[in-house]
Amino acid sequence: MATTTYLVTVSGPDRPGIAASLFAAVSPERYPEVEISDIAQITIRGYLVLCVEITLDDATAPETIQGEIANAGVRDEGVQVSVVRVEPEEFLNGKRLLLTVLAPAVSTEALGVVFAAMASCGATCERIVHLASYPVDCYELVVRGPNHATLREVLTQAARQAGLDVAVQRAGLHRRSKHLVVMDADSTLLRDEVIDMIAEEAGCAAEVSAITASAMAGDIDFSESLRRRVRLLAGIDVAVLDAVRAKLRLTPGARTLIRTLQRLGYVPAVVSGGFVEVLEPLLRDLGVEYLAANRLEVINGRLTGEIDGEIVDREGKAHALARFANEIGVPLQQTVAIGDGANDIDMLSLAGLGIAFNAKPVVRVHADAAINVPYLDAVLYFLGISREEIEADS
Numbered sequence: 001m002a003t004t005t006y007l008v009t010v011s012g013p014d015r016p017g018i019a020a021s022l023f024a025a026v027s028p029e030r031y032p033e034v035e036i037s038d039i040a041q042i043t044i045r046g047y048l049v050l051c052v053e054i055t056l057d058d059a060t061a062p063e064t065i066q067g068e069i070a071n072a073g074v075r076d077e078g079v080q081v082s083v084v085r086v087e088p089e090e091f092l093n094g095k096r097l098l099l100t101v102l103a104p105a106v107s108t109e110a111l112g113v114v115f116a117a118m119a120s121c122g123a124t125c126e127r128i129v130h131l132a133s134y135p136v137d138c139y140e141l142v143v144r145g146p147n148h149a150t151l152r153e154v155l156t157q158a159a160r161q162a163g164l165d166v167a168v169q170r171a172g173l174h175r176r177s178k179h180l181v182v183m184d185a186d187s188t189l190l191r192d193e194v195i196d197m198i199a200e201e202a203g204c205a206a207e208v209s210a211i212t213a214s215a216m217a218g219d220i221d222f223s224e225s226l227r228r229r230v231r232l233l234a235g236i237d238v239a240v241l242d243a244v245r246a247k248l249r250l251t252p253g254a255r256t257l258i259r260t261l262q263r264l265g266y267v268p269a270v271v272s273g274g275f276v277e278v279l280e281p282l283l284r285d286l287g288v289e290y291l292a293a294n295r296l297e298v299i300n301g302r303l304t305g306e307i308d309g310e311i312v313d314r315e316g317k318a319h320a321l322a323r324f325a326n327e328i329g330v331p332l333q334q335t336v337a338i339g340d341g342a343n344d345i346d347m348l349s350l351a352g353l354g355i356a357f358n359a360k361p362v363v364r365v366h367a368d369a370a371i372n373v374p375y376l377d378a379v380l381y382f383l384g385i386s387r388e389e390i391e392a393d394s
Contacts, residue, residue, distance in 0.1 A: 002057075002058040003033070003055050003056060003057060003058060004055070004056060004057075004058050004060070004085055005037065005053060005054070005055045005085070005086050005087070006053070006054055006055075006056065006062060006065060006083050006084065006085055006086065007051060007052075007053050007083070007084050007086045008022070008026070008051070008052045008053075008054060008065070008069070008081070008082070008083050009049070009050070009051050009081070009082045009083075009084075010022060010048065010049070010050040010051075010052075010069075010074060010079060010080070010081050011047070011048060011049045011050070011079070011080050012047070012048060012077070012078045012079035012080050013046060013047060013048070013077060013078050013079065014043050014046050014047065014048035015077060017073075018048065018050070018074060018079065019041075019050060021069075021072040021073050021074045022050070022052065022069060022072070022074050023052075024072055025065075025068040025069040025071070025072035025074065026052075026054055026065065026068065026069070030068060031056055031057070031060065033055075033056060033057050034054055034055070034056055035054065035055045036052060036053070036054055037053045037054070037055060038051075038052070038053040039051070039052050039053070040127070048079075053086065062083040062084065062085065063083075065083045066081060066082075066083045069081050069083075095144070095148065095170075095171070096126070096142050096143065096144050096170075096171035097142075097143045097144075097145070097148060097151060097152065097155075097168055097169065097170060097171060098140060098141070098142060098143075098167075098168070098169045098170070098171045098384070099114070099140070099141040099142075099143050099155055099159070099166070099167075099168050100131075100138065100139070100140045100141075100166065100167045100168075100169075100369075100381055100382050100384075101114065101138070101139055101141070101159050101164040101165065101166050102132070102136050102137060102138035102139075102164065102165045102166075102371070102373065102378060102381055103136065103137055103163060103164050103165060103373070104136055104137065104373060105137050106137040106138075106139060106164065109162070110159075110162035110163060110164055111139075111162075113158050113159075113161060113162040114141075114155065114158050114159055114162060114164070116158070117154045117155055117157070117158030117159075118143060118145070118151075118155065120154065121145050121146075121147065121150055121151045121154050121155075122145055122146060123143050123144060123145025123146075123151055124143070124144055124145070125141050125142065125143055125144075126142045126143070126144050127141070127142040128140070128141050128142075129386070131381045131384075131385075131386045131387065132381060132386060132387035133387070134387070135252075135253075135373075135375050136373050136375060136378055138378070138381045138387075140381070140384060142171060143155070148170070151168075152168045155168050156168055160370075165369075165370050165371045165372050165373065165378070166369065166370065167353070167355070167368065167369030167370075167382040168368075168369075169353065169368070169369075169382075179265065179266055179267055179328065179330045179334055179335075180266070180267050180269060180321075180324060180325050180328055180330045180334065180335040180336070181261055181266050181267070181268050181269070181335070181336040181337075181338070181379070182268075182269045182270070182271050182290075182320075182321050182324065182335065182336070182337045182338070182347065182351070183268070183269070183270055183271075183337070183338040183339070183357075183376075184270075184271065184272055184273075184317075184338065184339035184340060184341065184344050184347075184357075185270050185272035185274050185279055185293070186272065186273070186274050186341075187216075187340045187341070187358070188251065188338055188339055188340050188357050188376070189250065189251060189254055189270060189376070190248055190249065190250060190251060190254075191249040191250070191251050192247075192248065192249060193209075193212050194244065194248075194274040194275060194278050194279070195208060195212060195226075195229055195230075195233075195274065195275075196208055196209050196212055197244045197247060197248075198233060198236070198240060198241070198244050198278075199229070199232065199233065201236070201240045201243055201244060202232075202233055202236045202240065204232045204233070207232055208229045208232055208233075211225050211228055211229050212225070212229065215341070215342070215343070216340070216341040216342060216343075216360060217342065217360055217362065218342030218360070218362045222273060222313045222314055222341075222342070222343040223311045223313045226273060226294070226307070226311060226313070227306075227307065227311075230296065230303075230305055230306065230307060231305040231306075232305070233296075233303050233305055234303060234304060234305025235302055235303065235305070236302060236303045237301060237302055238277075238298050238301050238302060238303065239301075241275075241277050241278055241296075244278055245278055245281060245282065248278070248282055251374070251375075251376045252374055252375050252376065253375040253376040253377030253378065254376045254377075255286070256376075256377040256390060257376050257377040257379055257380060258286050258287070258288060260377070260380055260385065260389075260390050261380075262287060264385070267289075267290065267324075267328055267330075268286075268288050268290075269288065269289075269290030269291070269292075269324050270283055270288060270290070270291050270292075270293070271291075271292045271293075271312065271317045271320040271321060271324075271347060272291075272292070272293040272294075272312065273293070273294065273311075273312055273313065273317070273341075273343055274293050274294065275293055275294050275295065275296055276291065276293045276294065276295050277295065277296055279291060279293055290324050290327075292312055292316070292317070292320035292323075292324075293312055294307050294309075294311055294312050295307065295308040295309055296308065313343055314342070314343040314344070314345060314346050314347075315346055317339075317343060317344060317346060317347040318346035318347045318349075318350045320347075321335060321337060321347050321350055321351060322350065331352075332350060332351065332352060333352040334352055335350075335351045335352050335353075336351055336352065336353045336354075336355065336379070336382075336383070337350070337351035337353070337354050337355070338355045338357050338376075338379060339354075339355075339356070339357065339359070339363065340356065340357050340358055340359040340360065340363060341359070341360065341363060342360065342362055342363060344359075344363060345362075345363060345366045348363070348366055348367050348368075349366055353368050353369065353382065354366070354367045354368045354369070355367060355368070355369045355370070355371060355379060355382060356369070356370045356371070357370075357371050357376065357379075358371065358372055358373075358374065369382055377390065
């Protein structure tokens with residue numbers, strides 16, 4: 001039996017019962033051979049757009065379908081209905097990508113740049129979801145096109161050109177199954193650099209801060225820079241660490257990020273070039289059980305100026321990510337890493353999704369995604385979690 005595919009579009013002021021009347025109008029009681037192949041719906045400010053793709057016997061005219069729908073009361077109160085023949089086909093044999101863009105405010109100009117880039121690759125947008133309107137504006141787009149490698153590169157460049165933070169990921173359930181989220185501490189989980197805070201208490205802040213800046217920019221080897229900075233702390237009373245812990249400032253959104261991850265079954269972890277003695281009590285308060293960081297050598301209540309054990313450097317951070325993933329039983333493809341410094345690059349590259357958070361240029365080049373707003377919970381949008389879901393149980 002020959003069949004024809006129709007796209008039924010219903011639009012207008014939303015009210016209860018529209019969809020029920022529509023499906024009753026095209027039910028098997030009226031059309032025994034009817035098959036539904038796709039449905040999509042969105043409601044904005046009380047205005048409904050509902051699309052249903054159905055397949056019917058060739059003998060059925062679109063005017064007949066439209067009449068049945070009208071008789072069912074769908075077209076009452078300003079609602080419009082159209083029924084058109086369509087050709088079912090696989091669009092360019094393309095697969096879907098998820099494009100997430102965010103900024104303090106996403107402008108029409110910025111979206112125009114993104115959609116122009118999409119069109120230049122022969123791709124189209126199938127769906128747009130507004131994930132958040134505060135504290136940042138965030139949209140998730142489902143994009144379909146023939147060449148993912150080119151599309152990913154072009155969309156990333158266009159979004160950054162438009163001043164948007166961006167993540168481009170393969171669509172699918174795997175994104176929601178990233179169960180391990182590893183983050184750096186200094187200037188990521190925390191607003192400060194811990195070693196600089198210790199140096200300030202010790203009276204050598206300027207010297208230590210200069211070395212820290214060079215290390216984070218990748219100008220000098222992190223391990224060597226850490227040894228040089230820690231040596232400047234030799235002789236300091238260990239009580240200074242208590243004073244530093246009392247001054248720690250979490251990045252805005254840090255508690256929300258960790259609380260939401262835990263509520264949704266993710267495992268948060270911290271991998272830091274900082275110090276266990278400072279971070280461990282804070283993470284205990286946050287309920288974070290996984291930590292890899294350096295230990296300061298202490299003798300007779302004073303810092304010796306040396307590190308106790310192996311240094312957690314650029315390579316050590318990547319090893320810690322792999323170790324945590326193995327302990328938890330999570331494939332590396334299902335991990336997320338977040339960092340800002342050059343010593344985070346290997347960790348970001350190894351993770352399934354590497355996110356550069358307010359990072360130096362050398363770091364952004366190696367990351368899958370970038371966030372340049374000061375809210376750490378913006379990471380959740382790159383996992384497809386909306387603001388409404390974040391606040392559901394807060």
